Amino acid sequence: MGFKISHSNNQKKVKPFYGPVNDDDGTDGSLTLISPPDDAGYASWLIQHPSALNAFDSITKEAKWKKVVVFLDYDGTLSPIVEDPDKAFMSAEMRMAVREVAKYFPTSIVSGRSREKVKEFVQLSNVYYAGSHGLDILAPPRADKKVNEGAFQPAKLYLPAIQEISIELEDTIRDIQGARLEDNKFCISVHYRQVQPKDRETLKERVKSLVENRLEFRLTEGKMVLEVRPSIEWNKGDALNYLLDVLGFSNAKDVLPLYIGDDRTDEDAFKVIAGRREGFPIIVSSIPRDTIAWYSLRDPSEKRVFEWMDIHHFRCFFVVVEVVLYPLSFVNDSRLPNHFRM
Numbered sequence: 001m002g003f004k005i006s007h008s009n010n011q012k013k014v015k016p017f018y019g020p021v022n023d024d025d026g027t028d029g030s031l032t033l034i035s036p037p038d039d040a041g042y043a044s045w046l047i048q049h050p051s052a053l054n055a056f057d058s059i060t061k062e063a064k065w066k067k068v069v070v071f072l073d074y075d076g077t078l079s080p081i082v083e084d085p086d087k088a089f090m091s092a093e094m095r096m097a098v099r100e101v102a103k104y105f106p107t108s109i110v111s112g113r114s115r116e117k118v119k120e121f122v123q124l125s126n127v128y129y130a131g132s133h134g135l136d137i138l139a140p141p142r143a144d145k146k147v148n149e150g151a152f153q154p155a156k157l158y159l160p161a162i163q164e165i166s167i168e169l170e171d172t173i174r175d176i177q178g179a180r181l182e183d184n185k186f187c188i189s190v191h192y193r194q195v196q197p198k199d200r201e202t203l204k205e206r207v208k209s210l211v212e213n214r215l216e217f218r219l220t221e222g223k224m225v226l227e228v229r230p231s232i233e234w235n236k237g238d239a240l241n242y243l244l245d246v247l248g249f250s251n252a253k254d255v256l257p258l259y260i261g262d263d264r265t266d267e268d269a270f271k272v273i274a275g276r277r278e279g280f281p282i283i284v285s286s287i288p289r290d291t292i293a294w295y296s297l298r299d300p301s302e303k304r305v306f307e308w309m310d311i312h313h314f315r316c317f318f319v320v321v322e323v324v325l326y327p328l329s330f331v332n333d334s335r336l337p338n339h340f341r342m
């Protein structure tokens with residue numbers, strides 16, 4: 001399978017700003033609420049996007065005899081959303097849960113952060129990392145290539161321009177108190193969580209007009225963050241496809257990608273899974289939201305995700321994998337931790 005990347009220099013793709021319905025709640029600042037965050041609204045949204053916790057049994061049933069490949073977003077999924085982006089630490093329990101999951105299922109972390117930074121936070125060596133919204137992926141070499149060519153970086157040519165626009169952005173936001181830039185290597189994040197509400201529109205307008213004048217860039221918006229990205233058609237959904245391919249699953253009929261994410265950019269990955277009509281797109285949200293995801297996890301903090309990732313729950317998945325891949329005797333193998341034994 002080949003990967004086509006179009007560099008859309010002529011066609012400007014600036015995504016519209018979505019009304020900041022809930023800008024001050026510290027979580028879903030830029031996302032579209034489809035009903036007020038009350039229990040009745042949430043309950044009816046849950047009918048469309050059932051809780052992945054409650055659906056666990058049906059999910060495991062569907063996964064039987066199939067190969068589950070796990071994809072996880074970082075901020076707001078594995079770590080809680082916090083004021084200071086440099087302090088978005090993942091708990092030790094969550095780390096342990098991800099490490100256990102990755103022992104049995106190929107697991108990738110797909111983040112808007114730079115690959116190096118997200119790896120520093122996650123600190124696991126048994127997962128693959130896709131940073132900068134998938135523009136920087138370190139995965140095993142493809143089956144048809146003997147030598148590992150290093151990271152896949154489709155926007156490498158943009159690096160000098162990214163450095164230039166970073167300086168311009170710095171100048172543009174300098175006088176706005178609380179505004180800060182984060183260099184994510186192939187993308188630049190402009191954070192406004194710590195900017196006073198009265199100054200946020202000014203910041204957005206300035207960044208928007210700067211990016212509009214630079215054809216090599218486009219703008220997306222996350223949770224109280226503007227993300228300046230190269231104008232190439234490549235997103236977290238493409239990263240998911242790329243990883244499935246290099247992991248040897250592109251033509252497999254029995255693959256179920258499982259993706260957990262909380263942000264607008266994760267919708268690209270949900271879309272890919274929805275297009276396959278098989279897999280588990282799971283959104284983390286405490287409010288009803290417009291989403292392509294089929295399942296949901298309520299708490300925007302790590303708690304619910306952890307609960308779901310918890311090895312006790314994943315024990316069910318393990319049984320599936322064990323039936324398919326491992327000899328039965330392995331189940332009661334004393335080398336296995338207690339919670340994996342039958």
Ligand SMILES: O=P(O)(O)OC[C@H]1O[C@H](O[C@H]2O[C@H](CO)[C@@H](O)[C@H](O)[C@H]2O)[C@H](O)[C@@H](O)[C@@H]1O
Binds near residue numbers: 075082184193
């Ligand atoms: O794709 P992700 O891994 O979810 O990255 C998206 C952005 O996440 C980070 O910002 C968000 O989390 C911060 C820490 O909790 C929070 O302060 C900020 O308001 C959120 O937008 C990251 O810092 C950004 O660079 C990513 O673009």
